[in-house]
Amino acid sequence: xxxxxxxxxGRAAAERRRLxxxxxxxxxxxxxxxxPAELAxxxxxxGQGRHPSRPPRGDVQPGDIRLLVPFGPDADxxxxxxxxxxxxxxxxxxxxxxxxxxxxxPGELALGLRVPALRVLCLWxxxxxxxxxxxxxxxxxxxxxxxxxxxxxxxxxxxxxxxPPPELIARSGPPLCHPLDPRHDYLDAERRRLDPYFPLAAPxxxxxxxxxxxxxxxxPERLAAEPRISYNPSPTPNNPRQHRPxx
Amino acid sequence: xxxxxxxxxxxxxxxxxxxDAETAAMLRxxxxxxxxxxxxxxAGESGGLGRVSFAVDAREAWHLLETHxxxxxxxxxxxxxxxxxxxxxxxxxxxxxxVEAGAELLLRDAxxxxxxxxxxxxxxxxxxxxxxxxxxAGYTLEDLLPSPGDPMDELAEREWREVARREAACxxxxxxxxxxxxxxxxxxxxxxxxxxxxxxxGVAKSMLSCTHRACVERLCRHLKRAYPDESPTIWRxxxxxxxxxxxxxxxxGLAKEKRVTRFMKKKQLVYPVGAVGS
Numbered sequence: 001x002x003x004x005x006x007x008x009x010g011r012a013a014a015e016r017r018r019l020x021x022x023x024x025x026x027x028x029x030x031x032x033x034x035x036p037a038e039l040a041x042x043x044x045x046x047g048q049g050r051h052p053s054r055p056p057r058g059d060v061q062p063g064d065i066r067l068l069v070p071f072g073p074d075a076d077x078x079x080x081x082x083x084x085x086x087x088x089x090x091x092x093x094x095x096x097x098x099x100x101x102x103x104x105x106p107g108e109l110a111l112g113l114r115v116p117a118l119r120v121l122c123l124w125x126x127x128x129x130x131x132x133x134x135x136x137x138x139x140x141x142x143x144x145x146x147x148x149x150x151x152x153x154x155x156x157x158x159x160x161x162x163x164p165p166p167e168l169i170a171r172s173g174p175p176l177c178h179p180l181d182p183r184h185d186y187l188d189a190e191r192r193r194l195d196p197y198f199p200l201a202a203p204x205x206x207x208x209x210x211x212x213x214x215x216x217x218x219x220p221e222r223l224a225a226e227p228r229i230s231y232n233p234s235p236t237p238n239n240p241r242q243h244r245p246x247x
Numbered sequence: 248x249x250x251x252x253x254x255x256x257x258x259x260x261x262x263x264x265x266x267d268a269e270t271a272a273m274l275r276x277x278x279x280x281x282x283x284x285x286x287x288x289x290a291g292e293s294g295g296l297g298r299v300s301f302a303v304d305a306r307e308a309w310h311l312l313e314t315h316x317x318x319x320x321x322x323x324x325x326x327x328x329x330x331x332x333x334x335x336x337x338x339x340x341x342x343x344x345x346v347e348a349g350a351e352l353l354l355r356d357a358x359x360x361x362x363x364x365x366x367x368x369x370x371x372x373x374x375x376x377x378x379x380x381x382x383x384a385g386y387t388l389e390d391l392l393p394s395p396g397d398p399m400d401e402l403a404e405r406e407w408r409e410v411a412r413r414e415a416a417c418x419x420x421x422x423x424x425x426x427x428x429x430x431x432x433x434x435x436x437x438x439x440x441x442x443x444x445x446x447x448x449g450v451a452k453s454m455l456s457c458t459h460r461a462c463v464e465r466l467c468r469h470l471k472r473a474y475p476d477e478s479p480t481i482w483r484x485x486x487x488x489x490x491x492x493x494x495x496x497x498x499x500g501l502a503k504e505k506r507v508t509r510f511m512k513k514k515q516l517v518y519p520v521g522a523v524g525s
Contacts, residue, residue, distance in 0.1 A: 016392055023388070024367050028359045031289050065318070067326045070334040073345055076352050078316070078327055099356070101363065115318045116360055138326040140318050174392065181391050 015174035022102040022173065026182055029099075062086050063148045065097075065118065066137035071196040079193065080117050082143060084152055090131025093155065096122050096194055103173035104183050106164070109154050110171040111147060121151060123158040125190055127198040135197045249277050254346050258328045263309050275309045281351045282308035285358040312350070315357035327353065407481075411488030414473070418466060418489070419496050425450050428504065429459035431497040434490065447510040466490070 060066070064083040077099060084093040098120035103110050107124030118141070129135075143151065150168070157164050164172055176183055253270045260266045263274050318324045331353070335345035422430070428448040429439060437444050439459055445452035463486075470485050477485070501507055510516075 012392075016388070019392060020388055021367075023391075025359065025363050028289070028362050028367075032285055032355050032359055067330060070330055073334055073337045073341075075330075075334055077356070078330055078353070080318070101360070116315050116356075117318055138323070138329060140323050140326050177391065 011169070014170060018102050019174045022100060022104050023182065025100045025102065026186060060086070060092070060134055060137075060139075062092065063143045063145075064139050065141040065143060067140050068197055069136040069138070071135075075196075077193065078117060079197065080140065081137070082121060082151065084126070084148070084155055092129055092134075093126050094129050094134070094198075095126040095151070095155065096190070098122050098190070103171065104186055105173040105176050107158055108173045109151070109164070109168060111151070112171070115141075122190065123151075123155050124187075125194060126155065127194065129198065248280070249273055249343070249347060251343055251346075254332075254343075258332065261322070261325060262313060275306055277347070277350070278309035278312055278354065279304065281354050282311070282358060285351075285355055286362075289358070289362060308354075311357045311361055312354050315360050316353050407485060408488055408492075411485060412492045414470065414485070414489045415492035415496055418469065419493060422462065422493075423458075424448065424504065425455060425458045426462040427497050429455050430462060430490065430493055431501070433459055434494040443510055443513050447504075447506050449506070463490070 060083055062083055062085055066081050066083060068079045068081060080097040081094045082097065084095060086092040097118050098104065098108055101116070101119050103120050105124065107122065109121045109123055110119060111121055113119055154164050154168050163169065250273070253266075253273045256266050256270045257263055257274055263271050266274070316327045318326075331346055331349045334349050335342045338345060425448040428444070432441075432444045432448075433439060439445075439456045440452045442452060445455050448455050448458075450458060466489060467482065467486050470482055470489065474481070474485065
């Protein structure tokens with residue numbers, strides 16, 4: 001029997017597994033990241049350096065996967081981004097790919113690509129880029145129409161603050177609940193990673209990570225054992241007040 | 248360790264295997280040294296894993312770099328080389344050093360992926376194992392995961408159990424002996440048509456089932472009157488909890504029931520723990 005992973009114990013086990021995998025990879029990253037002197041360079045700040053002489057190639061199109069030209073010698077990771085949309089005014093949404101193999105938070109989506117650099121897309125860290133100010137980049141790949149539609153749908157849900165469609169929940173990261181979860185550090189680091197490339201485009205307003213409730217259909221809040229408000233508060237023979245619980 | 252010409256030849260040739268032997272050996276040696284340095288850093292930081300052998304030869308180290316970093320076999324998929332060179336153009340006087348540093352940064356990602364695939368045992372991760380990160384050492388995986396249910400549900404459950412206990416205490420004195428025996432027997436899993444149970448209750452076995460059903464219906468009507476604003480789900484939950492509480496009350500006074508000893512002997516039972524006479 002196919003195990004249900006979008007509900008109940010199956011989903012909890014899947015979330016536990018994804019969180020354990022992500023934490024393990026995060027731990028690897030921290031242990032490897034003690035930067036020796038030759039890797040940390042003090043160079044021109046973003047916007048002040050001279051761009052490489054070879055210009056980026058081709059027009060930017062929705063569905064592009066692009067590698068951003070490094071902003072300076074301080075750039076320490078490859079930054080791949082997916083271009084989702086191109087609106088009438090030329091603006092578009094650019095979404096970065098994560099560095100890790102497992103989605104960290106519900107706002108990250110595992111696309112199912114086998115290429116290590118393109119496994120997980122960060123919906124939460126997308127930047128809306130106005131026409132003419134897109135960062136210099138090289139096109140490296142194109143998303144298939146199905147991948148693009150999938151991603152656009154998931155991104156729209158994220159912007160609206162809704163949980164992703166059920167078929168995408170299994171591809172998202174576990175909820176972010178604890179205030180001291182290491183994933184908060186990760187989210188901060190990822191925001192900083194993009195800021196030099198998008199100085200005028202802030203991330204989307206809704207919170208990343210744990211913006212989805214634990215239950216996809218969270219019931220409205222109710223106080224424990226408290227009766228609903230009655231339009232007839234006066235006690236009647238059929239409504240003996242003495243049996244009403246009190247908190 | 249390397250030369251500008253070697254890097255440029257590698258960029259033009261797409262892969263190190265397509266370079267001349269000297270260039271290939273130079274770049275592979277560079278990759279192997281840096282790869283080993285990163286593994287030593289990890290092994291040192293990870294403590295007990297220091298003794299694990301990370302046997303990766305020069306050819307394999309560079310191959311890991313190329314396969315991990317490219318996104319396709321076309322030239323477009325190998326733009327990471329353009330990235331390496333673009334990064335170094337900001338300081339032409341430091342070109343070689345910046346390219347080597349950039350390559351080591353890419354190698355670090357490849358090493359992380361290699362360790363993740365080959366040396367992590369996530370399937371043995373314990374919920375109660377402290378997190379490896381020193382900054383979060385006081386926390387476990389279980390701390391970070393959402394609880395299986397809404398904490399408000401747990402609080403509500405406790406509240407409803409307390410309500411059920413009070414209701415059971417009020418309802419218990421209204422029960423007749425056949426009703427008490429029928430409730431207790433059903434909750435213990437006995438068949439109400441069992442002649443021994445009927446004999447104990449002092450009624451015909453056909454009557455015991457009716458008596459039991461009427462008793463449960465009376466309880467449900469009472470709960471609906473007492474909590475008219477609740478949903479059918481809540482009524483059902485409250486009825487279940489109240490019956491459980493009644494079972495405990497009946498069990499506590501079981502020894503006072505007539506003919507109980509005979510029944511217990513026939514069924515080879517012992518008095519419930521906490522029952523008078525146990």
